[in-house]
Amino acid sequence: MEKQKDLEIVELMIAMYCRGKHKSKKGELCPECAELAEYVRQRRERCPFGDDKPFCSNCKIHCYRPDMRAKIAAVMRYSGPRLTFTHPVIAFAHLSETIKTKRAAAKEAKQKQRQTDSAKDKEEK
Numbered sequence: 001m002e003k004q005k006d007l008e009i010v011e012l013m014i015a016m017y018c019r020g021k022h023k024s025k026k027g028e029l030c031p032e033c034a035e036l037a038e039y040v041r042q043r044r045e046r047c048p049f050g051d052d053k054p055f056c057s058n059c060k061i062h063c064y065r066p067d068m069r070a071k072i073a074a075v076m077r078y079s080g081p082r083l084t085f086t087h088p089v090i091a092f093a094h095l096s097e098t099i100k101t102k103r104a105a106a107k108e109a110k111q112k113q114r115q116t117d118s119a120k121d122k123e124e125k
């Protein structure tokens with residue numbers, strides 16, 4: 001995911017959330033959401049993945065501070081479904097990437113499970 005595009009989407013989602021939840025005016029963010037947007041930008045700037053990075057919500061490295069992570073999770077929960085109607089192309093790109101990431105994670109978990117299972121077999125014998 002290109003850095004600029006990724007940030008645009010996150011900021012769009014924060015703006016949507018802020019308007020809906022905090023009743024801020026269009027094009028404006030409340031201080032709390034402005035801080036969150038700034039934080040996200042900073043983290044993205046320092047991200048070791050550069051432009052190859054998946055969406056932050058799909059990233060393996062959870063580099064957000066716990067309180068910021070909780071905030072961004074609330075933003076995603078709120079704005080994610082709404083994005084499907086206002087920006088279907090973006091939402092679809094996000095969704096297909098999320099599915100891909102989840103599938104890869106499930107595969108990995110299965111392999112690990114198999115490894116521990118066979119390790120257990122050996123122990124029992």
Ligand SMILES: [Zn+2]
Pocket residue numbers: 017018019022024029030031032033034
């Ligand atoms: Zn807000």
